[in-house]
Amino acid sequence: MLKQTEGSQAVAEAIAMCRPEVICAYPITPQTHIVEGLSALVKTGQLANCEFINVESEFAALSGVIGASAAGVRTYTATSSQGLLFMAEAVYNAAGLGLPIVMTIGNRAIGAPINIWNDHSDSMAMRDSGWIQIFAENNQEAVDLHILAFKLAERLSIPVMVCVDGFILTHAYERIDLPAQEQVDQFLPPYEPVQVLDIREPVSIGAMVGPDAFAEVRYLAHHKQLQALDLIPEISAEFQQIFGRSSGGLVHHYHSETAKHVVVALGSVNGTIKDVVDDMRADGIDIGAMSICTFRPFPLAAIRQALGKVDCVMVVEKSLDVGLGGMVDPNIRMALRGLKRPLFTAIAGLGGRPITKASLRVFFEKAMKGEIETPHFLDLDWKVVNRELERGRKTRRSGPTAENILRALGPVGGDV
Amino acid sequence: MTDLNPQQKVKFYQKGTYTTSNRLVDARARLVQASMDRNNSLTCGHRACQGCGEALGARYAIDAAMRASHNQTIAVNATGCLEVFTTPYPETSWQIPWVHSLFGNAPAVATGVAAALKVRKNKQVRVVAQGGDGGTTDIGFGCLSGMFERNDDVLYICYDNQGYMNTGVQRSSATPPAARTATTQAVGDAPGNVFGTGKNVPLIAMAHNIPYVATASIANLKDLEAKVTKAMHIHGARYIHVNVPCPLGWGSAPHDTVRVARLMVECGLFPLFEAEFGEVTNVIKIRKRVPVEEYLKIQKRFAHLFRKDKPDIERIRAIQAMADANIKRYKLLGEGA
Known part of the structure; x- marks a missing residue:
């Protein structure tokens, strides 16, 4: 059913159609509307x-x-940002125990400085936790990925994080095709656990494992993720059969199977990137875009195949590995190891900084000519950076960085 | 509720001991452990130290819970000694469904288990969460308070051995003043733990107005079983705080574990009481009051208080004052149950 609705509300309704039996929630911006929606659905009895x-x-x-x-x-459950970090210990634990929990991440920056806006720092901080991580490009996909996520999680008995860009998706009103309950029921069978606390067959779950077996337990977790690389396309195909549209999968191509120059990104920024690709293709530039839907497990083979022959790979990512550079970037390099493909990375959109078509086009054009550094910090205001560096050089007690910068900038916010 | 509580008014102590014979009491009042059909929920073969108070307490508590629930109990365990010594992979001493997740989240995990049972309309199976004092009064405290405040259908049992014994005897918020631990050494001007304000988690539990709160001791196992049994017949959030001496951490002889626990009760430092909806409803009177020195002296963690050259009279008095305050507050002297 087509509906003009908010991303979070649509996600809540999709979750309800998956018939979860226990939802635990603690509010954090920008995840709040999802759990508010679910709370109402439970309280009214719509989600029985x-x-x-x-x-x-x-x-x-x-x-x-x-x-x-x-x-x-x-x-x-669902969370964002600081909330994901606050539950970090349990994030690893859920994966280690092999429990098929589905969690939405309304992607948001991590402080300090405190910032409620979107980037991918939160999910990326948990990328090695053993959860499957899938990223939604738009709200239609956000809805679909949650339905896929339960199926995937339960098939493998492994938790799945569905990453939805905070505000850009969670708070955006779009036309969304919400599936019928019968379709979801047909796609998603009742949950059959592989391990359960059952008084008829008592088991101990969560025992201490020493050096004698720890490596094997960890390898099996890795093995499950590798299995997911095969299972994800399979489940997506099944999804298409029932729901009549393609969603999920490992990567999405937009002219990128044939283009000489390919942009790689995760999540909603692909919408802007596709617009730039359209403009550049109209100007005769052979460029395409590949969106990574499945970030963990990382589809090394699919990406190597897709990018192995391109002239220039351009990564646009909303995360910064402080002291190294990009976070997506090293994963792509690993997929392309030995192939010597030119690769440029733009760190963009940190803390909700708008990623504009104009800035992306400049980055792409320079990268294709090999005339830009990597990583490149998109739209970084060097005046602000240098002023603060200078202040630090002059005065020992230079004060708190973020506050100094804000004071120097004067009233801000109107253009964000 | 009183008919479910097998505390007898008249106690038949075996001569010269604190032991009440099972044979002389009403069949209903006999210990679960005295019965051949006890569950052995925490069975033999585990790796607790000699004289471990926690192993003793947990065995009695969980078997009592199992009997009260007609063998339908799921246990959630916080990280700690109890978790480590019972489940070194691939062995387990638990003969009941048991789950361990993390150090600080046992109350929340138990909430989840209870919610799953509720949504499946399973009213028979009950949930018991358990942890040491570190997992309860420190790192799991937020989750514990949340579980209380929502009145989730969980019995939480804290086995309090007054420190982080699993990691090598460090101080917790349950460590008593003056006690030596690996992080409150018996050196300097004020050896041992600080005289803070204390953190009385049973009283904090009562402040949540939950249906049932009790303290218990392995020196009075009949009372421990009775309290667990009573708690299992109540729904909502319940809390039992069990004092379990740790020979390793307290520096007491393994064969003195029960004796240390008893002296702690008899001197007034660990009052035994029950509370319902925030009000104390019952206390176990002290049978034969002893000065705190008797309790302190048999533990090496307090040895610095009794140095021959310089006994720390002032601080022993301060500890005695704590015991006296308990005796007054809970009316621990005189006739009664």
């Missing part, structure tokens, strides 16, 4: 047979669903 628990922290939110999942029911 579901316990919605308002907990006291994100750590408790994920811990609660860990308990419920171990007790054999379908579980869901």
Whole structure:
């Protein structure tokens, strides 16, 4: 059913159609509208047979669903940013225990300085936790990925993070095709746990494992992720059969299977990138865009195949590995190892900085000519940076950086 | 509720001991452990130290919970000694469904298990969460308070051995003043732990107005079983704080574990009481009051208080004052149950 609705509300309705039985939630911007929506659906009875628990922290939110999942029911939670870090210990634990929890991340920057706007620092900080990470390009895909996520999580008994850009998607109103309940029921069978706290067959879950078996347990977690590389396209094909549209998968191509120059990115920025690609192609430039939908497991082979022969790879990423550069960038380089493809990375959109078509085009054109540094910090205001560096050189007690910069900038916010 | 509480008014102590014979009491009042059909929920073969108070307490508590629930209990465990010594992979001493997630989240995991049972309309199976004092009064405190405040259907049992014993005897918020630990050494002007304000988690639990709060000791296992049994017949959030001496951390002899626990009760430092909806409803009176020195002296963690050249009379008095305050507050002297 086509509906003009907010991304978060659509995600909440999609989650409800997946019939989760326990939802634990703790509010954090920009995840709030999703859990508010679910709370209302449970309270009105539209989502029946579901316990919605308002907990006291994100750590408790994920811990609660860990308990419920171990007790054999379908579980869901959502968070963002600091919340994801606050539950970090439980994030690793859920993956280590092999519990098929689905969690939405309304992607947001991590402080300090505190910032509520979108980038990918939060999910990226948890990229090695053992969760599958899938990124939505738009709100239609955000809806679809959640339905796919439950199926994927439960097939492999592994948790899945669905990453949805904060505000840009979570708070955007779009035309969304919400599936029918019958379609979701047809696609997603009732949850059959592989391990469960059952008084008839008592098991101990979460025992201490020493050097004698730890490596094997960890390898099996890696093995499951590798299996997901095969399973994700399979599940996407099944999804297409039932819902009549393509969603999910490892990567999405936009002229990138044939183009000489390819832009690689995750999430909603692909919308802007595609517009720039359209403009540049209209001007006769052979450029395409590849969106990475599945970031963990990382589809090394698919990406190597897609990018192995291109003249120039341009990564646009909303994350910064401080002291190294990009976070997506090294993954792409690993996929392309030995192939000597020119690769340029733009760190863009940190803390919600708008990524404009004009700036992207300048970066792409320079990168294709090999005339730009990598990583390149898109739209970085060097005046501000240099002024602050200078202040630090002059005065020992130069004060807090962020506050100095804001003071020097004067009233801001109107152009964000 | 009283008929479910097998505390007898008249106690038949075996001569010269604090032991009440099972044979002389009403069949309903006999210990679960005295029964051949006890569950052995925490069975033999685990790796606890000699004289471990926690192993003793957990065995009695969980078997009592199992009996009260007709063998339908799921246990959630915080990280700590109890978790480590019972489940070194691939062995487990638990004969009941048992899950361990993290150090600080056992109350929240238990909330999740209870929610899963509720949504599946399973009213028979009950949830017990358990952890040491570190996992309860420190790192798991936020989750514990949240579980209380929502009145989730969980019995949380804290086995309090007054320190981080699993990591090598460091101080927790349950470590008593003056006690030596690996992070409150018996050196300097004020050896041992600080005289802070203390953190009385049973009282904090009561401040949540939850249906049931109790303290218990492995020196009174019949009382421990009775309190667990009573708690299991109540729904909502319940809390039992069990004092379990740790020979390793307290520097007491393994064969003195029960004795140390008893002296702690008898001197007044660990009052045994029950509370319902925030009000104390029952206390176990001290049978034979002893000065705190008797309790302190048999533990090496307090040895610096009794140096021959310089006994720390002032601080022993301060500890005695704490015991006296408990005796007054909970009315621990005189006739009664």
